[in-house]
Each structure stands twice: as structure tokens, then as C-alpha cells.
Amino acid sequence: GIQVEQSPPDLILQEGANSTLRCNFSDSVNNLQWFHQNPWGQLINLFYIPSGTKQNGRLSATTVATERYSLLYISSSQTTDSGVYFCAVGGNNRLAFGKGNQVVVIP
Amino acid sequence: GAGVSQSPSNKVTEKGKDVELRCDPISGHTALYWYRQRLGQGLEFLIYFQGNSAPDKSGLPSDRFSAERTGESVSTLTIQRTQQEDSAVYLCASSSPPPGLAGGRGDTQYFGPGTRLTVL
Numbered sequence: 001g002i003q004v005e006q007s008p009p010d011l012i013l014q015e016g017a018n019s020t021l022r023c024n025f026s027d028s029v030n031n032l033q034w035f036h037q038n039p040w041g042q043l044i045n046l047f048y049i050p051s052g053t054k055q056n057g058r059l060s061a062t063t064v065a066t067e068r069y070s071l072l073y074i075s076s077s078q079t080t081d082s083g084v085y086f087c088a089v090g091g092n093n094r095l096a097f098g099k100g101n102q103v104v105v106i107p
Numbered sequence: 108g109a110g111v112s113q114s115p116s117n118k119v120t121e122k123g124k125d126v127e128l129r130c131d132p133i134s135g136h137t138a139l140y141w142y143r144q145r146l147g148q149g150l151e152f153l154i155y156f157q158g159n160s161a162p163d164k165s166g167l168p169s170d171r172f173s174a175e176r177t178g179e180s181v182s183t184l185t186i187q188r189t190q191q192e193d194s195a196v197y198l199c200a201s202s203s204p205p206p207g208l209a210g211g212r213g214d215t216q217y218f219g220p221g222t223r224l225t226v227l
Binding site (some may be wrong): 004030031033035040041042043045048086087089091093094095097098099100 | 140142148149150153155163166190196198214215216217218220221223225
């Protein structure tokens, strides 16, 4: 199956800092999503981005499908950004998830 | 509108007992998915439904696991003779028809809050 690698696995940020999370995947895909899993375990959709660039407030994402990677940018981080960020890729039937980026934003 | 809902939110059971987990997808979503998340890990795919048929069951870890779906609505995941390694959060997701079909927004999957299963 498709392999998904996320880096860095753990990240500690000072509030207000910017960061970039990376997702590499091993095969062509027609679905790529970024999620934020909050401390209560809920998966929140951030982006559906199999290719191109999207922005939503302080978050933006870029996927370069031909090179099989995606980046999630967090600008001016806030403590509410803490949690695990998952990249998931796949086709119509299933998503393959990476192990996540554990982000802690300290005040 | 309402999101994906799951019940129960927590389930504690004894080894060897059967459990049923329920998922109510977003209204109008024809595709439904079950995933499992072990502590500190990413999600593992279990099964996919399109309508009430399951074209992809390849993620079910053993024949103790089964799932069914009624029409394009509720799904139930059943685990028989539970084992301690079944302890995990079980998450359900749904999605709308792909582009080209009525009302589709692509394959964005929307997740429920999960059921935390603990097998003692």
C-alpha cells in the first residue's frame, strides 16, 4: 500500500512562531487531506488538497503531486494550534495516514 | 448541518465478549468508512461502503470483525470475542459522491468523534 511519512514527528513552538510540516508519499494519489486532531481526539478537516495551494486564515497548504509531497504551513501559531496534524492520502476507497506531527505551542 | 455521529462514545468490555459500534453518516453521503486508531498511532483503514455494499473489506484485521450498512444510512461495526489488542478508538467517516455525480464535492472524508473501546 501507499506509504506516508510525516516530519518532524514532534515540534515545540513559541506562540507567534511559524512552522512547516511535511508529508511525503510513495505513489500517485487523487486524494490528499490534512487534519488536526484536537486533545479530545476529534479529527478536524483542514484541507482537501490533492494538488495546488490553498489558504485558510493562518494555515496554508501546498501539494506538489508530481514530486509526491505536501506541506502544511502554520503562521503566527497560537496555543489552540496544539495537537496532532495528520496527512492522509489515497483514492476513492480509503485514506492511508501518516503517523502525525505532534505540535505543542507554548505561551 | 449535523456531522458524523458515533455511539457509544466509550465502551469497556471484558475479553471474549462481543461489541457493536454504531455510525450515523452525514445525510446524503453515500460513502462510509471505518478506521481504527491505536494509542499514539495514525489511523488504519478497516472497511469502505458505497451505499450498502462493501467493495473493500481488506482492512478488517480478522474474521472476528464484520460490518454492515443499512441503505445509505447507519453502519454497525461488530467485533466478536474481543481481545485486548482490539482496544483502540474506532472512527467512522463519510463522504459525498465524487465530482460528476449529483452534488459531489470530491472525496473529502468527514470524521465522527470516535468510539473508544477498552477490552479488559
